[in-house]
Amino acid sequence: xxxxxxLFKGTLQTIILHLLSENERMYGxxxxxxxxxxxxxxxxxxxxxxxxxxHKLEAAGLLETSTEIVDNRLRKYYALSKxxxxxxxxxxxxxxxxxxxxxLLLNLKPSY
Amino acid sequence: MKLSKExxxxxxxxxxxxxxxxxxxxxLYDHVLSILEEREGPFDSRLIPELVNDNFGxxxxxxxxxxxxxxxxxxxxxxLLMKETFSKLSAFKSFDNISLLCLCLVFYSQMxxxxxxxxxxxxxxxxxxxxxxxxxxxxxxxxxxxLVKPSMKNVFLLRIxxxxxxxSTAFYLLLLSPQRLFDITNYTRTVICLVxxxxxxxxxxxxxxxxxxxxxVFA
Numbered sequence: 001x002x003x004x005x006x007l008f009k010g011t012l013q014t015i016i017l018h019l020l021s022e023n024e025r026m027y028g029x030x031x032x033x034x035x036x037x038x039x040x041x042x043x044x045x046x047x048x049x050x051x052x053x054x055h056k057l058e059a060a061g062l063l064e065t066s067t068e069i070v071d072n073r074l075r076k077y078y079a080l081s082k083x084x085x086x087x088x089x090x091x092x093x094x095x096x097x098x099x100x101x102x103x104l105l106l107n108l109k110p111s112y
Numbered sequence: 113m114k115l116s117k118e119x120x121x122x123x124x125x126x127x128x129x130x131x132x133x134x135x136x137x138x139x140l141y142d143h144v145l146s147i148l149e150e151r152e153g154p155f156d157s158r159l160i161p162e163l164v165n166d167n168f169g170x171x172x173x174x175x176x177x178x179x180x181x182x183x184x185x186x187x188x189x190x191x192l193l194m195k196e197t198f199s200k201l202s203a204f205k206s207f208d209n210i211s212l213l214c215l216c217l218v219f220y221s222q223m224x225x226x227x228x229x230x231x232x233x234x235x236x237x238x239x240x241x242x243x244x245x246x247x248x249x250x251x252x253x254x255x256x257x258x259l260v261k262p263s264m265k266n267v268f269l270l271r272i273x274x275x276x277x278x279x280s281t282a283f284y285l286l287l288l289s290p291q292r293l294f295d296i297t298n299y300t301r302t303v304i305c306l307v308x309x310x311x312x313x314x315x316x317x318x319x320x321x322x323x324x325x326x327x328x329v330f331a
Contacts, residue, residue: 027142028139028142028143029142029143029146029147046167046168046169047143047167047168048167048168048169048173048174048177051136051139051177051181052177052180052181055180055181055184055185056180056184058184059181059184059185059187059188060188061188067138070142071145073138073141073142073145074138074141074142075142076135076138076139076142
């Protein structure tokens with residue numbers, strides 16, 4: 001069952017920051033593919049939502065970018081900045097607290 | 113699928129029409145090619161608009177996202193430039209600021225004796241305001257000459273340059289020009305010139321530091 005994109009919106013930045021904390025640097029397509037593979041296709045991250053979020057994080061100084069020529073085209077890589085490395089911990093804690101509260105509110109039990 | 117040179121050109125030509133800025137075009141092009149390269153089967157030109165609509169929400173959405181990204185860049189870069197300017201201002205006791213202040217005092221004493229013409233300070237103020245536009249022209253016609261679309265960073269430089277020019281012209285017409293709108297004494301005009309010169313010098317140094325940190329690394 002595919003998960004609604006509405007549920008995705010509030011956590012998109014956390015997902016991006018977390019993925020980048022696990023990988024030194026990633027480019028846009030790589031991020032979408034990583035989300036797809038980790039969730040086994042349950043979550044499909046649309047590029048139309050991904051890039052504005054990446055640009056917003058970059059503008060906020062949480063991400064740093066670098067470019068490289070790959071197969072005769074320019075590829076933009078994103079990596080966590082110093083501020084981004086600090087922020088990822090806050091965001092993850094925020095997400096954990098939210099999920100905990102959601103479980104309480106909706107009487108959900110973890111599936112594992 | 114492996115794309116031929118003609119197919120790559122076809123993809124590039126289609127995507128070229130969809131974006132306004134170079135940065136977005138580069139990301140879109142790399143993304144679409146990455147998707148196509150992972151796909152099995154032969155290339156079909158109908159695939160490109162289909163991919164763009166499914167993944168990026170179509171042409172209008174791309175333009176909307178571009179506008180949002182440009183706004184983010186303007187806000188964050190503008191904020192950084194302000195921060196840089198305030199940090200230079202707050203470092204009042206730094207060697208640069210003290211020497212600048214001394215220079216202003218020398219100009220002041222020279223001007224009160226009528227030896228130094230304040231018009232040179234007005235030129236300096238206009239130069240400081242124009243500096244981002246000069247950098248914009250340098251980047252557009254030398255550094256980024258090979259770019260086929262305007263760069264968002266260059267657009268930002270042009271914007272702050274125009275903003276600075278507007279402010280300097282307003283100061284000039286209101287307070288500094290011989291036919292100025294407000295009737296002020298020559299002494300007051302001299303003091304205003306010196307104050308503007310002081311702040312312009314700090315601004316140009318801040319802009320340079322900001323450019324090295326934020327804009328140059330994006331080049």
